[in-house]
Amino acid sequence: MDDGGAMDLGVERLIGRKDGQIGWMIFNNPERRNAVSLDMWRAIPDVLAAFEADPEVRVVAFVGAGERAFVSGADISQFEAERSDASAEARYSSASAAANIAMAGISKPTIAMIRGYCIGGGLAVALTCDLRVCTDDSRFAIPAARLGLGYGFGGVKALIDLVGPAIAKEILFTARQFSAEEALRVGLVNRVTTRDQLEPLVREYAAMIGANAPLTIRAAKLAAREALRDPEKRRLADVEAAVAACFDSADFKEGRTAFMEKRTPAFRGV
Numbered sequence: 001m002d003d004g005g006a007m008d009l010g011v012e013r014l015i016g017r018k019d020g021q022i023g024w025m026i027f028n029n030p031e032r033r034n035a036v037s038l039d040m041w042r043a044i045p046d047v048l049a050a051f052e053a054d055p056e057v058r059v060v061a062f063v064g065a066g067e068r069a070f071v072s073g074a075d076i077s078q079f080e081a082e083r084s085d086a087s088a089e090a091r092y093s094s095a096s097a098a099a100n101i102a103m104a105g106i107s108k109p110t111i112a113m114i115r116g117y118c119i120g121g122g123l124a125v126a127l128t129c130d131l132r133v134c135t136d137d138s139r140f141a142i143p144a145a146r147l148g149l150g151y152g153f154g155g156v157k158a159l160i161d162l163v164g165p166a167i168a169k170e171i172l173f174t175a176r177q178f179s180a181e182e183a184l185r186v187g188l189v190n191r192v193t194t195r196d197q198l199e200p201l202v203r204e205y206a207a208m209i210g211a212n213a214p215l216t217i218r219a220a221k222l223a224a225r226e227a228l229r230d231p232e233k234r235r236l237a238d239v240e241a242a243v244a245a246c247f248d249s250a251d252f253k254e255g256r257t258a259f260m261e262k263r264t265p266a267f268r269g270v
Contacts, residue, residue: 016047021210023051030066044099058210071122103128214269
């Protein structure tokens with residue numbers, strides 16, 4: 001991708017790069033198929049907070065460095081150092097939980113740009129995104145059952161919310177790899193394309209989203225998130241406030257004016 005001379009955030013193996021309206025969060029551990037280590041988990045909230053606070057960033061794209069993988073899960077090679085006892089495991093779990101909260105909680109739309117393997121924790125990362133676009137040779141799996149790992153409620157619910165209980169059980173029980181074609185059929189991904197067209201397609205989606213009213217998208221994302229909560233836990237007042245903010249915004253006036261003047265609106269997110 002074109003770095004456009006943009007300033008990098010994060011750490012060596014988890015890079016945040018601003019490129020116009022897109023904030024790229026790059027999992028930069030290609031020699032281990034972008035497996036996520038403790039320093040990467042810790043960097044994710046800071047990178048996403050910077051994108052959240054930047055009004056020029058309209059869309060955040062998650063991508064794995066190199067050609068082999070999006071993210072292949074946790075970096076098992078570092079378990080001895082980072083998860084060797086209960087206290088170390090607690091620190092690791094706290095960092096990964098904070099990262100997952102940040103990925104799922106960002107108010108701006110997110111796109112997972114998936115090339116190659118998207119396995120285990122990598123699929124969990126992709127599931128936090130609003131949209132998933134992959135190459136036709138991508139492979140998806142949750143191999144927990146082959147490793148004897150317990151897969152927590154949050155991850156299972158996110159999978160069920162996306163593909164339904166029957167397909168979620170197949171993914172979890174068989175631990176088999178799904179092809180890109182299967183992933184599209186069951187709803188794991190939104191689009192499948194070639195390797196050459198992957199980044200152009202993600203940029204096309206980002207441009208379409210970026211041209212629309214940010215407050216409207218924020219309200220829609222918030223409503224969709226709350227719809228997946230248990231009814232008694234839904235923060236509907238927050239949704240109503242986000243919708244009201246749209247009608248009170250300068251962008252709403254700009255949208256009406258542009259429609260009457262038969263021109264493309266220039267939304268500013270205010």
